[in-house]
Amino acid sequence: MRGDDGQPVVADYATALADGLDAALAGWVVRCVTTVMGAWAGVVDVETLAAATEAGERCRHQIGGEIRRMLDEDIDHQRGTPLAVLRRAVSYPTEVLAAAGVPPVERDRFAEHMFPEDRYNLSPATYGDIDPSLADLGLAWGAAKAFEHKKRHRPG
Numbered sequence: 001m002r003g004d005d006g007q008p009v010v011a012d013y014a015t016a017l018a019d020g021l022d023a024a025l026a027g028w029v030v031r032c033v034t035t036v037m038g039a040w041a042g043v044v045d046v047e048t049l050a051a052a053t054e055a056g057e058r059c060r061h062q063i064g065g066e067i068r069r070m071l072d073e074d075i076d077h078q079r080g081t082p083l084a085v086l087r088r089a090v091s092y093p094t095e096v097l098a099a100a101g102v103p104p105v106e107r108d109r110f111a112e113h114m115f116p117e118d119r120y121n122l123s124p125a126t127y128g129d130i131d132p133s134l135a136d137l138g139l140a141w142g143a144a145k146a147f148e149h150k151k152r153h154r155p156g
Helices: 010-041 047-073 082-099 109-114 131-154
Strands: none
Touching: 010 047, 010 082, 010 131, 047 082, 082 131
C-alpha cells in the first residue's frame, strides 16, 4: 500500500518490522544464552542449548505475536511501543540461564532500577540490539508513525 505521494505508509513499515522481529527473536534468545553462559562457563552444554532453542521459539511466538497484534492496530489505538514489549522478552533467556545455574551479572544502578527482572543485562536499548538488520527498520517505522500521527492530528 502506498500513500498519496507514492511513499510506503506506516502499515508497510509495521508489517516489515513485525516480520523482521519474527525472523530474529528466536536467534536472539539463543545468542543471549550462549553469550552469557559462554562467558561464565566457557561452554554451553547440549541441554542448555536445546532449552534456549525452545525458549527462543516460545519468545518468537508469544512476544512476536504480541508485537504483530500491536502493530496491526491503527496507530491511534496503539498503547506502548514494540520496544517496550521486546524488553519483556528477556524473561526467556533469563529462565534458561537461571535453570542452568548461571549467576546474575553485575549491573549499574540505572539498569537495576529500570529493569529489575533483567538479571543478565539483556534488555535491548534499540531494535538493533535484537538484530542489526532491525535498526533502520525500527527507525523507519517510528518516523512513519510520527509522520502519520502529525498528518492526522495537525491543528487547523
